[in-house]
Amino acid sequence: MMGPEKTDLRREAGQRTRDDLLAAALELLARRGQEGVTLREITHNAGANVAAVSYHFGSLKALCDVAIEHALERYLDAQIRELDALAGSATLSELAEAFARPMMNAFAAGGRDLAVMRTVARVGIDPPEGWERLYGKFEQARRQALRVLATNLPEVDERELVFRIRCAAGMLNWLALAPIGTELATEPAEQVERILVPVVAGAFRGAP
Numbered sequence: 001m002m003g004p005e006k007t008d009l010r011r012e013a014g015q016r017t018r019d020d021l022l023a024a025a026l027e028l029l030a031r032r033g034q035e036g037v038t039l040r041e042i043t044h045n046a047g048a049n050v051a052a053v054s055y056h057f058g059s060l061k062a063l064c065d066v067a068i069e070h071a072l073e074r075y076l077d078a079q080i081r082e083l084d085a086l087a088g089s090a091t092l093s094e095l096a097e098a099f100a101r102p103m104m105n106a107f108a109a110g111g112r113d114l115a116v117m118r119t120v121a122r123v124g125i126d127p128p129e130g131w132e133r134l135y136g137k138f139e140q141a142r143r144q145a146l147r148v149l150a151t152n153l154p155e156v157d158e159r160e161l162v163f164r165i166r167c168a169a170g171m172l173n174w175l176a177l178a179p180i181g182t183e184l185a186t187e188p189a190e191q192v193e194r195i196l197v198p199v200v201a202g203a204f205r206g207a208p
Helices: 004-032 039-046 050-056 060-084 092-109 111-125 131-152 158-177 179-184 189-205
Strands: none
Touching: 004 039, 004 050, 004 060, 004 111, 039 050, 039 060, 050 060, 060 092, 060 111, 060 131, 092 111, 092 131, 092 158, 092 189, 111 158, 131 158, 158 179, 158 189
């Protein structure tokens, strides 16, 4: 019979393997999308074997689904926190800063944070099956942004404001994956904020 200490060590080792598999999947998803991920590469990068994927997730697809959901939840939770902190009197510039903050933080942090952002961007451009289970969080972020937009732009109807929010989100998704996003990741955080926030605010503002 295995003692409690050995049981705890095995549990910790299993959790590390699971985390390593998720990190490897996120990195590959960020670079290539779900169609470009292979079981061999994930297990090689994680220092694990194929049996570990089956044990912890059941299949390669299930592992990718968990990684994508993890990325989306992490991003949306961060964006919701930023938007929720805005006062009702917030300006378009303050809204743009809050809306883009998760991406700007990812550029500054690099590594896994940037992989999460790029995975989110790929999902935003080409949603996988089943992403609807997170629709509530997408809608929550959208409604929070809409609250500030409607106060700043009372003459614009809600449908158009939602369109502008979706355009701003699409622009950020593209930016995370385009070569210019790689360039931004090398810039100081203050510089990224200085040049990005006015562009996002402009998307919210629309034509004068």
